[in-house]
Amino acid sequence: MLSLRKGPAIRCLRTIVPTLDPEGLARLGCSCVARLPWGEAFSGSVILCFALVLIGCGHPQATGSAEGFNLLLITIDTVRADHVGAWGYREAETANMDALAAAGVRLADVSTPVPLTTPAHASILTGLLPPHHGIRTNGGDRLDDTTPDLATILGAAGYRTGAFIGASVLDHRFGLARGFATYDDEIPFDPHAGLDAERPGRVVADRALAWLGQESSRPFFAWIHLYDAHTPYRPPEPYRTRFAAHSYDGEIAEVDHQIGRLLEWLQQSRNASRTVVVIAADHGEGLGDHGELTHGLLLYQSCLHVPVIIRASGVLPTGFVVEAPLSLVDLAPTLLSLLQVPAPEDREGFDGHDIFEALIARREPAGENVYAESRYAENFGWSPIAVLRRGRLKYIAAPKPELYDLKSDPNEDRNLLPGRSADADKLAEALAVLGSGEVVSHKADLDPEARARLQSLGYLGGEGVKARGAHAQDPKDMVALLQTYDKAQSALHAGDVDQSRSLLEEIVAADPDNPLFLGELAKACHRAGDLDQAITLLRRSVDLALDSRSLRYNLAVTLLEAGHTDQALDELRKVVALEPYRADARNALGMALAVTNDLDGAREQLEEATRLDPNDPRILNNLGDVLRGAGRFQDSERAYRRAIAIDSDYADPWYGLGTLYLQQKHPTEALPCFDRALAIHPGLHRARLNRGLAAELIGNRAEAIAAYRDFLARTSGDSRYAAQASMARRLLVHLEQNPNGP
């Protein structure tokens, strides 16, 4: 490649198209590069420079580029900038990040466009603000298939791409995976483990290092997501002891340690001088500032201000600190310019600003408007909020708007409104422009397990409750209630149902018409076994939020459990009509139909459910049961076997298979199935009874007697087993009275 270098395209565009307003320019981004033939980066650069010379678009001579370099993007979840050593925090143990900042560029004042993991990462990867990439919340929206991002662009330019994810909230189903050839989001899940829907940074780094170590002649783009600093704060040793009094910092120290391992690999593999390293947090953490313990609800600097470091040895200056307010959306266009990879021709442009030219020239980039939003409050029926930052002034659009001078008041203690309303009006106007042009959000199709995973992270999982129009509460007034809600969730995860229920009753008393809180209280009542109260609460919440399918689904399954089969069928049919692609609803409808003995109807629903979600062993087990009930033994066996193939430690299909063999008079095959079911789940007593029957059929009377006695002893006094117990007693009497067989 000749030493012809292009300057960032956006500045040329400003010269060519002077009539566009600044926001229009920002949205157009690098589109003069975009007209080049895709996939010809090398010749493209030459043609571009030639064209630029012809049209007289002068651009300063760049001192270098990172063309052909690898890109190592490490996102550190939930790390607020003022808890990193390079940002002046004295308690920090962040030697690796600090050294990287000294060897590269530290972007001192970057804001996240949204303090929520999925949308913030979408903004990092696409260079777009949430209104324009369409992911507004965690767990609900997915990136559509056409929006280009760093992975699709670099992949098309010949990069080897791999992502290594630390938490389910970035699961492949939210659309960020599609550009990566490898997307490692294998996060172990135990439905009873609650908060374990994440994996330690150590494991993520191990997996990434294994991938990085594979031989390749191509440059790589690796994205590594370290989730450790997110709640709960449980750092491993030695940080647990060292940071016993402030475990959040201990988690950041662990994150820094994992970053050190990745940087060490770069050194040892001689990749360091050929790799652009980027460290960026997706958002900060409240830690009690303005009453917010975690993040997502409010837009104060504790959650918006994130650490960002870029090192490109020999290309970017060392020890350079950029003070201008920037946004995470500036990363994608800047990194593409740094790597000299043009954006594809069909893209509209980035919201982010390309600051590559300023960085290599070691000067401050132009100050721009910085946008942020949060719609998290909408989950609770409260008002969404947004921010426009310009220089030192920060405006928060909320039912009660705020204006702060971050220079004189960095903690945002003194709201300048209503005094300086003229300033606020100007910022509000710019905010409206930046936030306009919303794209339609694509809904992620979540199975119940994914919903449960998200809930275990403290997120609401997809479908919220619509904000109550002009009367929606200001989230800053609801922060105490949210703290109580978080405590109730933690209590429920910890198994303290009573504590959770009483906290939720407190919340419902304070916000009585909030369907989400009613639904959560119903969940606690359900867990406590109070099905009647759960049904009453769910009926009220469904009336308040008619379009909430989750609430209606919960109502239906609770009705089914309580024995109100007809009402359950009614509700389930409504849920299926509203969401025909929802496997869990089809599964529940199938179960309800089976209860009414409509086995054909049940089979239809269950078959459709397995088609929608072929990997749910519970649905396959239910299908096996229904087919067995209908006498379709071969199909039934196939369904059980498929369930076992997915999860061999799931007891029910082993029980079903054993019973199927017993029905077909194959006791020798049945016996090991019951043994396996009982080894997995010793409380599955019906397997003991059937085990006795199998032993008796084989002719092993002693074993059969022992099995019946065992069954009777274990179910003694339990009315749910009354019918089976009386049968066991009869079988026992028969065996004991006929010691030599019939």
Ligand SMILES: [Zn+2]
């Ligand atoms: Zn996050």
